[in-house]
Amino acid sequence: MRRFRPNIVVEGLRPWEEDTWKRIRIGQVDFFVWQRCGRCAMTTIDRDSLKRCGEPLSTLSTFRERANGQRNFGMHLVPVDPTVKVAISASDKVVVVQYDQDRRAEWIKLHGRPNEASP
Numbered sequence: 001m002r003r004f005r006p007n008i009v010v011e012g013l014r015p016w017e018e019d020t021w022k023r024i025r026i027g028q029v030d031f032f033v034w035q036r037c038g039r040c041a042m043t044t045i046d047r048d049s050l051k052r053c054g055e056p057l058s059t060l061s062t063f064r065e066r067a068n069g070q071r072n073f074g075m076h077l078v079p080v081d082p083t084v085k086v087a088i089s090a091s092d093k094v095v096v097v098q099y100d101q102d103r104r105a106e107w108i109k110l111h112g113r114p115n116e117a118s119p
Contacts (some may be wrong), residue, residue, distance in 0.1 A: 002047050004039065004073060010094050016064075018075050020107045022100035027092030030080040033100070038070030 001009065008026070010018065021033040039060065045052050060071035 004043055006074060008077070008088075015111065016107060020099050020104040021075065021096055022103075023080070023096075023098040024077070025095040025097055026088045028086045029084060029088055030097065031077040032080055034076040034078045036066070036070075036072035037074040037076050038066075038068075039073050043073075 018033070019036065024031050024033060039057060041052075041057070043056055044054060056073075057071050060073060064072045066072060
């Protein structure tokens with residue numbers, strides 16, 4: 001996970017479930033889920049040894065590569081109101097406020113219909 005340099009990590013989801021989100025709330029802060037995050041070659045460098053290898057991009061290329069050649073992992077978030085000065089914390093709950101229906105249909109096609117506890 002360190003290779004991806006995430007700002008926020010959410011646990012308890014089905015694989016790639018975050019792809020289906022359009023708007024979320026973390027604590028008191030609302031975010032637009034703007035786009036999938038294309039990953040660069042920096043993820044192929046081990047942060048401890050500084051050795052380079054093809055992973056994880058090689059594996060992501062087998063099932064997460066988009067038409068533009070990007071391998072996606074994670075989502076870009078944009079605050080709905082950038083003037084809000086409230087911090088989020090590790091204990092905050094993530095609430096899905098709105099789903100992106102096109103992304104959700106794509107996710108269901110790839111991963112199957114979610115159970116009742118999922119989106």
